[in-house]
Amino acid sequence: MKKILVIAEIFQGRVRQVTWELAATAREIQTGFSEKQPLPGIQIPSITIIVPSNNPKPLAKKIAEQTGMDVIGLLIPGLKIYTSEIYITCLGQGIRKLDPSHILVAHTSQGRDFAPGLSLELDAVAIPSVNGIRFDKKGLICLRPVFDNTKNMLVRPVSDRPLLLTLMPGAFKPDIQKNRKPGCVDIQMSSFKPVAGGKPCIHHRQILKRPGENQALKAAKIIVAAGRGLGEKENLQLIFTFAKHFSSSAVGASRPLVDMGWIGYEHQVGITGASVAPDVYIACGISGSSQHIAGMENAKFVISINKNPAAPIFRHSDICITEDVLEFIQIFLNLIDTIEPV
Numbered sequence: 001m002k003k004i005l006v007i008a009e010i011f012q013g014r015v016r017q018v019t020w021e022l023a024a025t026a027r028e029i030q031t032g033f034s035e036k037q038p039l040p041g042i043q044i045p046s047i048t049i050i051v052p053s054n055n056p057k058p059l060a061k062k063i064a065e066q067t068g069m070d071v072i073g074l075l076i077p078g079l080k081i082y083t084s085e086i087y088i089t090c091l092g093q094g095i096r097k098l099d100p101s102h103i104l105v106a107h108t109s110q111g112r113d114f115a116p117g118l119s120l121e122l123d124a125v126a127i128p129s130v131n132g133i134r135f136d137k138k139g140l141i142c143l144r145p146v147f148d149n150t151k152n153m154l155v156r157p158v159s160d161r162p163l164l165l166t167l168m169p170g171a172f173k174p175d176i177q178k179n180r181k182p183g184c185v186d187i188q189m190s191s192f193k194p195v196a197g198g199k200p201c202i203h204h205r206q207i208l209k210r211p212g213e214n215q216a217l218k219a220a221k222i223i224v225a226a227g228r229g230l231g232e233k234e235n236l237q238l239i240f241t242f243a244k245h246f247s248s249s250a251v252g253a254s255r256p257l258v259d260m261g262w263i264g265y266e267h268q269v270g271i272t273g274a275s276v277a278p279d280v281y282i283a284c285g286i287s288g289s290s291q292h293i294a295g296m297e298n299a300k301f302v303i304s305i306n307k308n309p310a311a312p313i314f315r316h317s318d319i320c321i322t323e324d325v326l327e328f329i330q331i332f333l334n335l336i337d338t339i340e341p342v
């Protein structure tokens with residue numbers, strides 16, 4: 001029987017958004033096997049979400065309610081801060097007896113850290129940084145970025161060994177629905193026994209703020225973020241002027257602008273920049289790569305201005321403005337200037 005396992009991403013006692021994306025992808029894989037291309041002899045996989053934590057019960061309950069999927073809370077006493085060693089050992093023990101066909105892990109700093117070791121532990125075949133999946137007559141195909149993220153490669157798993165996929169945050173639509181029939185919650189004990197001389201090899205002690213982390217960006221209620229669509233460095237001034245019209249605002253940027261030296265790293269939003277959660281995120285000339293989405297996925301309301309109606313950022317936006325960003329902002333600023341203050 002095929003079984004899809006999702007490893008929930010827990011950070012500082014909270015379920016991270018990417019967990020809902022992993023759950024959605026698990027459902028997509030399940031549907032792919034059952035409906036899209038039914039093949040003789042192919043069974044419909046079941047889905048189970050695993051929650052590693054020193055207090056998994058409330059987290060497991062929340063996940064079971066929001067996804068409607070069965071959840072195993074893997075109780076690891078003493079797991080105060082994530083460590084790859086404990087994750088690999090305890091998840092390895094817990095997962096091996098479940099005999100899964102697919103294991104889904106987030107391609108985050110945490111997932112990227114433990115997934116290779118877990119693959120080895122489970123003798124699994126790994127496909128990292130998956131940003132899309134498809135089904136054809138022969139079954140599942142994964143898409144992953146290659147050549148500095150300029151192209152996608154199609155990868156077909158052809159082994160009978162368990163398949164471990166790390167999924168890019170922001171690349172899959174999350175699966176959250178209210179009033180679902182909750183899945184079952186089962187709490188299982190796991191214990192970490194260090195192998196190297198009876199002591200853990202790594203001791204994770206503390207989580208520190210990164211130097212240069214932009215507190216203004218973190219604290220802002222409205223973030224106006226600039227992307228390569230601005231065309232020239234000089235046009236950034238327009239973004240700063242635009243942002244000043246909102247109280248509690250800050251300017252964010254996509255990575256190419258930082259790489260080109262247009263703006264400091266402390267403005268970068270994304271998987272290798274800041275993670276932000278403002279009330280409103282205004283993406284100006286940003287395409288919506290999964291690496292950028294990973295940093296702004298928790299924004300409450302997203303407005304995007306992009307001249308390409310097919311820009312991926314629109315899939316993550318509440319308001320989509322298909323316009324030239326410079327013209328749009330200039331018209332907005334001219335309009336604001338004509339309004340008499342009340």
Ligand SMILES: Cc1cc2nc3c(=O)[nH]c(=O)nc-3n(C[C@H](O)[C@H](O)[C@H](O)COP(=O)(O)OP(=O)(O)OC[C@H]3O[C@@H](n4cnc5c(N)ncnc54)[C@H](O)[C@@H]3O)c2cc1C
Nearest residue numbers: 227228229254255270271272285286287292307308324325
């Ligand atoms: C390991 C790794 C880590 C990364 N980390 C990050 C990260 O933390 N943050 C990040 O942002 N990126 C990151 N990237 C880069 C990421 O993959 C993308 O290349 C980047 O996000 C694209 O930035 P962009 O949207 O500004 O530019 P582009 O992808 O070039 O998009 C520009 C957009 O502007 C639109 N446009 C062009 N002209 C106009 C106009 N006049 N008016 C309106 N719209 C216009 C275009 O239609 C296009 O959609 C990372 C990449 C890798 C490989």
